[in-house]
Amino acid sequence: MSDEPKTLPLVLSAPRGRAKPPRHLADLSAEERTAAAAELGEPAFRVKQVARHYFARLERDPAAMTDLPAKNRDAIAGALLPQLLTPVRVLEADRGTTRKTLWRLFDGALVESVLMRYPDRATICVSSQAGCGMACPFCATGQGGLQRNMSTAEIVDQVVDGAAAMARGLVPGGPGRLSNVVFMGMGEPMANYKAVIGAVRRMVAPAPDGLGLSARNITVSTVGLVPRMRQLATEGIPVTLALSLHAPDDELRNELVPINTRFSVAETVEAAWEYAKATKRRVSIEYAMMRDINDQAWRADLLADVLNAYGDWGWVHVNLIPLNEVPGSQFTRSRDGDTDEFVRRLQAKGISTTIRDTRGSDIDAACGQLAAAE
Missing domain, CATH: 1.10.150 (DNA polymerase; domain 1)
Known part of the structure; x- marks a missing residue:
């Protein structure tokens, strides 16, 4: 089978005055x-x-x-069970084991989810908002702004669709089970906190009240909404927290992640440390590697120093992400040599580090690209 595809201001809440999605069992x-x-x-x-x-x-x-x-x-x-998601396009890559779906919501808003099957697991990446208000300049979703928050059921329904595709053998490899959920699609999950936590509770509750997934296999990402990170630590749900840091210094992070002007690197990393301390769950630091922007060796040293300031018991793992390039953007993927040196510097200072396995580069893998094209 061919690997070719088949077929600003910060806003922390959704615009008011929109009609609500239909009431659904999962709500x-x-x-x-x-x-x-x-x-x-x-x-x-x-x-x-x-x-x-x-x-x-x-x-x-x-x-x-x-x-x-x-x-x-x-x-x-x-x-x-009113229909919440209508498929607009489904693209496949990696011999069919990566499936990206563009969904139209009841009001015409577009969101995306990605189902990825690996030899040892199957993961779905879900959206929590239509658009995003965080305005990160290297992100395709951020360029379009925020349309609205998604409901709990709209989030859950993406997971049910992925679980059904696995169970029915629609993904190469035969029938299987969806094991992992990551909130790394469109939107800032912590800016839609109530619906996201509601969706997580539905995912972990045993049937018939939920999907019976393990909370430890659910990852909730954030660019650093510190009050919500602290609130998440009190929920009693041991999900993995992923902090999209992207820079270890305030000067650069203010440009790459504008919410940093409200919550500094120090405040954000401290909140992540507090989450790890409270839950005993290792935090993932997400770091998109951008050529000549944030990939200098000295920044790797600084990142290690920032993280090591909170202890050395392995509370954190750095996940370096080869940038999904957006057409026309000034931000491009780091050179392999610079990425390798970044890894070496972090590991030399005792920081657990990996490079994320990239998938779907030929099907507009960066969240927001497919919706923008549509």
Whole structure:
């Protein structure tokens, strides 16, 4: 099979005045599910039946829900499982093991998710906002600004779609299980905190209340919204925190990640350290390697010093990311030699470091590129 593809101001909340997405089962608490059943004139166990289809069987087609009464089946499923995501384009790379989907939401907003199958795991990268208000100049999504926050169910539905694709053998390698979720698609997850935490709780809850995923296999990323990072440490959900740092000094990070003018490198890294200390979970430092911008050897030394200031018990891991280049952008991928030296410098100072495996470079891998093109 061919590897070719087949077919600013900071805004911390979504614009007001937009219509809300349709109410969906994944949005509802236990009490709200009972109330929804009453509204439909159905016993409460009907909602549990639908939940079992959705979360355990990964089924959204009412025709397959044969344990529901035939005369009410469409009405029950339609009320609890309205269509939230409509596929616009699906592109494949890496012999079909990388699938990028462009979705249209109910109001026409576009978001993206990427399903990646590896020999030992399957990971889906999900979006949490339509657009992004963080305005990072090297990011395709950031260039388009923020349209709105996504609902809990809109986030969860991306995961259900990926889990169903794996379970039904739609990804080369035969039927399998979705194991990992990363919030590294479009948007700043911490700027849509309530919906993101709601989605995480649905993912980790056992069926029929959720997908039964391990919290340790869920990664929530942030550019550094310090109050929300601290709040995440109190939730009792041991997800992996990924901090998109991209520079170890305030002068450069102010330009690359504008939220840094509000929360400095020192404040942001300290909040990450506090998360690691509270949860005993190692934090991932995401660092996009940009040629002659942030990839100098002295910056590797400085990054190591900044991280080592908080202890040497292995609380942190640096994940160097070969930049997904955006057409027309001044930001380009670092030379391999500079990246290798960056790794050497960090490791010499005791910092665990890897280079991220890049996938989907031929299908507009950088989140936001496909939506912008559409």
